[in-house]
Each structure stands twice: as structure tokens, then as C-alpha cells.
Amino acid sequence: DVGKSGYDHFMLKEIYEQPQAVRQATRGRVSELDGTIELTAFPTAMRNELDRVQFVGCGTSYYATRYGAALLRERGVPAQAFVASEYGTERVPTEDGTVVVGVTQSGETADTLAALRDANGAGATTLAVTNVVGSSAARECDAAVYVRAGPEISVAATKSFASQQVTLATIASALADGTDRPFLESIRDLPAQVQRVLDRSNARDVAEELVGADAYFFIGRGYQHPVALEGALKMKEITYEHAEGFPAGELKHGPLALVTDRTPVVALVTGGDDLVEKTLSNVREVEARGAPVVAVTDDPDGVDGVADHVLEVPETHRYLVPVLTNVQLQLLAYWTANLLDRPIDKPRNLAKSVTVE
Numbered sequence: 578d579v580g581k582s583g584y585d586h587f588m589l590k591e592i593y594e595q596p597q598a599v600r601q602a603t604r605g606r607v608s609e610l611d612g613t614i615e616l617t618a619f620p621t622a623m624r625n626e627l628d629r630v631q632f633v634g635c636g637t638s639y640y641a642t643r644y645g646a647a648l649l650r651e652r653g654v655p656a657q658a659f660v661a662s663e664y665g666t667e668r669v670p671t672e673d674g675t676v677v678v679g680v681t682q683s684g685e686t687a688d689t690l691a692a693l694r695d696a697n698g699a700g701a702t703t704l705a706v707t708n709v710v711g712s713s714a715a716r717e718c719d720a721a722v723y724v725r726a727g728p729e730i731s732v733a734a735t736k737s738f739a740s741q742q743v744t745l746a747t748i749a750s751a752l753a754d755g756t757d758r759p760f761l762e763s764i765r766d767l768p769a770q771v772q773r774v775l776d777r778s779n780a781r782d783v784a785e786e787l788v789g790a791d792a793y794f795f796i797g798r799g800y801q802h803p804v805a806l807e808g809a810l811k812m813k814e815i816t817y818e819h820a821e822g823f824p825a826g827e828l829k830h831g832p833l834a835l836v837t838d839r840t841p842v843v844a845l846v847t848g849g850d851d852l853v854e855k856t857l858s859n860v861r862e863v864e865a866r867g868a869p870v871v872a873v874t875d876d877p878d879g880v881d882g883v884a885d886h887v888l889e890v891p892e893t894h895r896y897l898v899p900v901l902t903n904v905q906l907q908l909l910a911y912w913t914a915n916l917l918d919r920p921i922d923k924p925r926n927l928a929k930s931v932t933v934e
């Protein structure tokens with residue numbers, strides 16, 4: 578029990594360390610000078626040469642790359658995310674001006690290291706976004722940005738994902754024209770908002786209502802799609818229950834066949850009127866099949882009468898909403914696994930760091 582600081586599991590402790598983790602991710606890096614963002618640690622080589630970005634990562638870190646690539650595309654930077662183990666086989670062209678970003682908590686994942694080596698061999702500029710100073714990924718790359726989540730013991734990644742999200746959002750913001758006051762203000766407020774989610778979350782009650790389900794489905798659109806994937810991954814890793822994440826719009830193209838009154842659907846209902854309306858129409862489709870609906874939202878009134886359960890998050894900059902919604906999904910997975918009496922910190926068959934390809 579040493580090191581758990583009174584928590585039953587390292588995973589719960591690490592979930593509760595997220596206010597501090599997200600604060601550390603930007604400390605001393607984002608300065609507010611006339612409303613400009615200066616990401617001081619951001620590699621200048623990358624800033625000057627950047628024509629396109631290719632992200633590589635595995636597991637939870639891969640979902641962070643999906644989110645990072647979407648943010649960069651919104652900033653007008655062509656960006657793609659690859660599962661690291663597929664990067665070599667997909668023979669991705671790396672012309673001049675390609676920066677390959679390896680996102681890896683440990684910095685030791687063999688698949689990610691292999692992809693970064695391929696990229697280096699092809700002449701790309703490489704950047705490691707990692708939690709471990711001096712890790713193999715940091716040494717393999719031309720530059721490294723550390724996410725500063727602090728040590729993560731639980732096999733299932735939690736706070737390192739939040740730190741990756743914040744780091745990638747800050748990089749995306751810095752790459753724009755460097756002026757994004759609303760983002761700066763939201764970054765400043767984020768630790769307190771994460772704390773608010775932790776203090777007020779009813780995920781434990783929702784887990785009690787839903788435990789014993791046949792399967793759990795997670796749906797989201799836009800920036801919430803990677804969160805849906807991560808929510809499902811967390812659920813399957815630590816509960817051993819069947820869980821899958823989908824883009825909300827894909828549900829009707831197959832997964833809907835699996836939906837019954839024994840398959841809760843967790844819907845990420847955020848992202849502006851257009852996305853919310855479309856997601857709510859997908860929610861109505863599962864509701865008509867009797868599925869219990871959990872809405873994770875910053876607008877509880879908007880899901881009134883549609884959702885059976887609501888997991889609320891405060892409003893923030895659209896880049897950062899996925900940090901808050903993900904905390905609710907971590908807690909939902911944690912409490913479900915707890916009710917099932919699973920060995921939460923060390924799930925069967927899984928390793929914290931996978932050093933074979």
C-alpha cells in the first residue's frame with residue numbers, strides 16, 4: 578500500500594492527481610504577453626520547418642495522437658495520426674518539412690520507438706512527447722517535450738493522458754498565430770475545473786446502476802471521438818467487460834445491431850449546437866432500442882428527457898472539454914471495476930510498458 582496516499586488503488590490516486598498534472602503540463606511554458614502564447618519549450622526546428630505532422634502512438638497515447646492531429650488540422654496544419662505498429666507497413670511518405678511526433682507516456686514502447694526510428698531514417702524531424710525524462714523516445718528524437726504528469730504506476734493510463742491532451746492543445750495553440758486569449762484563460766482555469774469534476778462526479782452511482790451490463794458503448798463526434806475510444810479502452814482494460822467506442826454517426830452502420838436494454842450507451846454530448854443535435858439524434862436511436870443512456874455533457878438542460886444518467890462537466894474552451902469529459906469516463910470505469918472486484922492496478926495480461934513489437 579506504500580505510495581497510495583490512502584487511496585485503494587494507484588489508479589484512483591492518479592485520477593485525483595489530474596488537477597496538478599494539467600497545471601504542470603503548461604507551467605513556465607505558456608506566458609501571457611499581450612495575449613500571446615509563447616510555448617517556450619517548443620522546438621524551434623519544428624516551428625520553422627513544419628509543413629505537415631504525423632503522429633504515432635499506441636493504446637491510450639494513440640488516442641491522444643488522434644486528438645492532437647484533429648487540433649492541428651483545425652489550425653490549418655495537415656496532420657495525421659497513426660497506430661505506431663502500422664506506421665512502417667503503411668509506407669507513409671515523409672517529404673521535407675514532415676515532423677513526426679511520437680506520443681508515449683513511458684518513452685519505451687517498442688512499436689512507437691520503431692516508428693520513430695523509421696521516421697528518422699527517412700529524414701523526418703522527430704519530436705517525442707513523453708512523460709519520462711531521458712527515455713528511449715526522448716533520446717531517439719531530435720527534440721522532446723515532457724508532459725510532466727509525474728510517475729504513473731497503474732497499468733491503465735489516466736493522468737498521463739490528461740497531460741498529453743493539454744500539451745498537444747498548447748502546441749496547437751502556439752502553432753496558430755500565437756494569439757488565443759480564451760485558450761490561455763481556459764488553461765489557467767482548467768486545474769480547478771478538473772477538481773470540480775472530481776469533487777462532484779456521480780460516476781460511482783451511475784456505475785452501480787449499470788454494472789452487470791452485457792456491453793458498454795461509447796459515442797462521440799469531433800474532439801470527443803478519441804475520448805469515446807479512450808473511455809471504452811479504460812472500461813475493457815480494468816473491468817474485463819466488453820466495451821467499444823464509435824464515432825456517433827457510425828453507430829447506425831453496424832453497431833446498432835448490438836444495442837439492447839442491456840447495453841448502456843455513454844454519449845459525449847458537447848461540441849456546439851450542430852454536433853450536439855446530431856449526437857442527440859444518435860442517442861434517440863439507441864434509446865428507442867431500450868438502451869440505458871449516460872450523457873456526459875456541459876449542458877445538462879440540453880439532455881433533459883433524453884438521458885437516463887448525466888455526468889456533468891463545467892464549460893470550457895472547446896479544445897479542453899475532452900480533458901474534462903475523459904475524467905468522468907475514467908471514474909465510470911474505475912467504479913465499475915471496483916464493484917466487480919477486479920485487480921484494478923494490474924489487469925490480467927497487460928503491462929504498463931510493452932517493449933516488444
Ligand code: G6P
Pocket residue numbers: 635636637638680681682683684685686689732733734927928929930931
Ligand atoms: C501499454 C499500456 C497502455 C499504454 C500503452 C502505450 O499497452 O498498458 O496503458 O497506453 O502501452 O504506452 P506508452 O508508454 O507508449 O504511452
